[in-house]
Amino acid sequence: MYPGRAPVLVLSQNTKRDSGRKVQLENINAGKQIADVIRTCLGPQAMLKMLMDPMGGIVMTNDGNAILREITVQHPAAKSMIEIARTQDEEVGDGTTSVIVLAGEILASAEQFLEQQMHPTVIIRQYRQALEDIISLLEGPLSIPVDKNDKSALANVVKGCIGTKFIGKWADMAVNIALDAVNTVMLTENGRTEVDIKRYAKVEKIPGGSIDESKILRGVMVNKDVTHPKMKRRIENPRIILLDCTLEYKKGESQTNVEISGETDFTKMLELEEEHVRRQCNDIIALKPDLIFTEKGVSDLAQHFLLKAGITAIRRVRKSDNNRIARACGATVVNRTEELQESDVGTGCGLFEVKKLGDEYFTYITECKDPKACTILLRGASKDILNETERNLQDALQVARNIMLQPRLVPGGGAIEMALSQKIMQKATHGPYRAIAQALEIIPRTLAQNCGANTIRTLTALRAKHAAHKEENKPCAWGIDGESGELVEQKDSNGIWEPLAVKLQTFKTAIETAILLLRIDGIVSGSKKKGDKEGAGPANMAAQMQE
Template sequence: MHAPVLVLKDSLKRESGSKVRYAIIQAAKAVADVVRTTLGPRSMLKMLLDAQGGIVVTNDGNAILRELDLAHPAAKSMIELSRTQDEEVGDGTTSVIILAGEMLHVADAFIDKIHPTVICRAYNKALEDAIAVLDKIAMPIDAQDRGIMLGLVKSCIGTKFTGQFGDLIADLAIDATTTVGVEIGQGLRDVDIKNYIKVEKVPGGQLEDSRVLKGVMINKDVVAPGKMRRRIVNPHIILLDSPLEYKKGENQTNAELLKEEDWSLLLKMEEEYIEELCMQILKFKPDLVITEKGLSDLATHYLSKHGVSAIRRLRKTDNNRIAKACGAVIVNRPDELQESDVGTGAGLFEVKKIGDEYFAYIVDCKEPKACTVLLRGASKDLLNEVERNLQDAMSVARNIIKNPKLVPGGGATELTVSAALKQKSSSIEGIEKWPYEAAALAFEAIPRTLAQNCGVNVIRTMTALQGKHANGENAWIGIDGNTGSITDMKERKIWDAYNVKAQAFKTAIEAACMLLRIDDIVSGIKKKQAPGAAPSKPKVETEADADSEQILPD
């Protein structure tokens, strides 16, 4: 007798074959069409409503797709592309979706005639050749030259909402990234935007009031405003990761007191313990004590008596930033404090009131390796969009510091790559020639979308551009996104970072290959129950029972 084979009924939904591939291509195209109009300086904005009723107004590809609620699994994986692009290089989130959508769209024509593995092989070959062309046209620059850096960051965020404010956002981004850049040897620098640059948005004032602080700003006030100083010049700062209050028992501790004196003894022990803690700190003569945990009233009394200001319940991330800015070391136990742990790098500690809230500034640091960008503006929605644009600008500045190479913007890079691949396709033999040619055409989606968003005649513009790129010499000819005219990108200073373009090409083609190789979508979701019905278990048959249709009992 055969071993019983379990068959699950009612619990698997399955689609397979070319039907699935067509559905995937349609889903990818639909996602690409959502963000298509947000490419370039003449892009449209999207207004998104979230589940809580909040609104987001933006043209940032990643921010738009993040808010979408999609059912199709292929569409969800397309959204992951923009997230990957955003985390890796911080820019080009719209381009990568449009490119991936186009790569799948051009494969539609021969998905039935050519096996997907062959298409993927041709696409990967096209990717290798595209990166080779990028390397050829990339222009090395001096990352220390502020003028060049400013031009580059401006051209990369010229497509954003804040492009209308001139150099403001680009200046903030360059100041912030150069502040936190650290040498990691062999002429390389590392810039940790996520951990060491804090963007603090405070509604009110004008956007022009925004600035980069050479230090850290936190939304906190001193513990006892009446007794503690709110302004200290050249403060000595101690950072703690431990509470300055009586140590509680690990679990609910019960103490049985038999005599009345025991109670006063217990209180005395608590007071002595806190006094001992404070004395261990005070012997280093600090001006400011900051702790991530609690700080009791008694500790506040001892500290304020000795003229020490204190801030409590600080976020771990903020504490790390303060440590980087003023050169202090975060200490876990006060009895382990050393002279070298005290931070002396800050020039000023000050508490200011902005609007209804108090903010503590630790600024004018000598060599800050962390900073805060203070953004002012009319409304929360405006500030949120400015922050998104600033993050992109800082990512671009970081990419240039890490890999100082430029490629032309305005669709010129894609047209150059497309022309080079078209020329090369004539030397490819066999069935791979067709998908390779299709990949070459797909790269033209970026300049075509730019032309559409400018409102110019797309066919004429694209024909003229293809003519200029046909011989492979005019690598810097592209579309000026503002006017729609065909110009030299070098003259107009419209550039892109090499890292952004290379990452966009790799992500888009690799994702297209992955989606094309799917031939089954199987979901193990049970059918919806009628309201109030008891949940049914999936029916299970064994081979032996199949004839008699005996079902295992619930």
């Protein structure tokens, strides 16, 4: 009907397909570059990165998530790669470097198929199938159960996580701290286990001393001193009351006007204030506590009444610290002094004392009978060392938590990736499915590269070990020793084993991110170019398409 228009339509379709292919290749390239940045941060021989922020602050770390948080990138695909490290960190706390390296390699493996004009949907379908097979293999024959009560087995897994980090030299101490902290904050209610590390296992960093002096307190430590110098600074078996209200007369808002006509009126106002504070203090004194913590202020008058009754007061405690104290000593945080009851008083604490560490005073509530909260006290030479130690310890805490919630393990040192690669290669019928199997080998390959081993020879020997493995119901535990680059079998007692939860999350996140980025065939910018008119019509929209 319109003979002259057919070539134009064909041309526009070709152009659009070109643009889609170009965007996909650029996304792949962005993913590869992000992976290259932190590839050297994998394994025990990992190199550190020194990051400088615009304010002149310096961070030295080999934690994948910490590095990527500080990097500024423009490319949207690179931003989504950085996001997956954060997801991995929040979800399982470990494997942030592995997930980026793996996602970069899976994206790179798709490049050859796009160049062969294979449609992205076909590649994605094969990738999804591979992910399903990986999950069923991991949850089935390739993982082994572990006894949650076997402390040495759990310690071995946590040691495997922090062996690659700065704190690796003090591994035994860090492992004991992590396991004790997780056991302390673990709460089982209605058959459901909850381990809330973020809220109830607080890390306090105090510069000075050596890392060996770090310890875990069976209770809570807060950076506070008593409000009045004559109050007691050491009480055994104290009765504790926690408040979320001020012990002072509430002032009016800025619009409040008070007219005073006679001399007695002002005295009367002061008496009313005093009466209010006295009533609040009498409510507290009636329960005979030894110690009160409040999140708000305590007036001089209230201090006077409390001191006369022999009660120690600590004010302006953070809400999070107050909740931790409540869990440690069994008290309930009360909002109004009139509502105080005997059941709100905490009696589970063995010792309250105020100590001086460095230049500051700290309040200790320790020797608790059944604390469901704890404080980890970190000492170290400088703030940089303390920050890095805290990052490493958080990983150890998360790994300990993962084993408690899902007590299954897989062999580390690249062994599980090579075992999966072998199994998937045997099932492979299509190119993209086989590409996933090859991409999984990037973890053992990077481990070998980072400790200076001959990569080709090491990987060939490792493939041979896995090919010779005949036991169907047990994973082949041959992996790479990250220190020397030699092949090593991960024995149950002294090998490196990792929680199944970490590996599952790593593979799911890496493959699903690769799938997501492969589905993008155009990037449209929302910003207007100079000279654009207000109404952004189709012509303007086309102009804003970025290659």
